[in-house]
Amino acid sequence: MSNTTDTLSVILEKYSASFKEKVYEDSFTDSDVLMEAFGITQELKSENKQYWGRELGKCWENLLRDLFELTCKDFEPPRRFGADEPADFYCGGDAIDTKYRVGSGDSGTLKKFESYGKLLQEEGYRPVFLFLRTDNLGAALSKMKAGGWTIFTDDETFEYIEEKTGFDLKTWLVELREEGTFLIER
Numbered sequence: 061m062s063n064t065t066d067t068l069s070v071i072l073e074k075y076s077a078s079f080k081e082k083v084y085e086d087s088f089t090d091s092d093v094l095m096e097a098f099g100i101t102q103e104l105k106s107e108n109k110q111y112w113g114r115e116l117g118k119c120w121e122n123l124l125r126d127l128f129e130l131t132c133k134d135f136e137p138p139r140r141f142g143a144d145e146p147a148d149f150y151c152g153g154d155a156i157d158t159k160y161r162v163g164s165g166d167s168g169t170l171k172k173f174e175s176y177g178k179l180l181q182e183e184g185y186r187p188v189f190l191f192l193r194t195d196n197l198g199a200a201l202s203k204m205k206a207g208g209w210t211i212f213t214d215d216e217t218f219e220y221i222e223e224k225t226g227f228d229l230k231t232w233l234v235e236l237r238e239e240g241t242f243l244i245e246r
Contacts (some may be wrong), residue, residue, distance in 0.1 A: 146176035177207025
């Protein structure tokens with residue numbers, strides 16, 4: 061029995077060390093301007109992270125797509141390359157994909173990011189990811205960069221948006237928070 065438990069303990073020890081090294085940010089002060097515009101607290105978000113992450117991500121995508129469509133003369137909607145639709149929209153030579161954040165590190169997702177970046181480059185575009193949050197999975201960002209993606213996060217994202225659209229989205233979201241225009245009630 062000792063050999064069995066020793067062998068199994070080695071496996072658990074490796075995972076234990078790995079888990080201890082993992083940085084997991086879940087403080088109740090971890091917020092962003094989109095959450096704040098709705099009055100969504102980290103505490104509320106923690107009750108159902110998958111729901112809030114998905115919904116805030118879709119809201120972020122819709123805000124950016126519509127903003128670029130309204131303000132950019134060279135806006136183009138998403139297009140298919142075979143069965144794939146590798147970007148949310150296009151602006152000039154940039155193929156833009158919007159992400160609230162990236163937290164998935166599964167190999168299929170990572171390979172997809174890398175292949176989409178290479179495909180877009182082959183088609184003559186600069187692949188651009190616009191992330192709202194900064195708590196993105198490092199492995200995913202590495203694969204994106206390996207695929208040729210230009211990555212913007214947080215303030216860099218808002219600077220890129222303002223440069224392309226002429227609209228200060230961050231200031232607008234902060235003003236909405238201060239005015240309480242879209243605060244949700246719970």
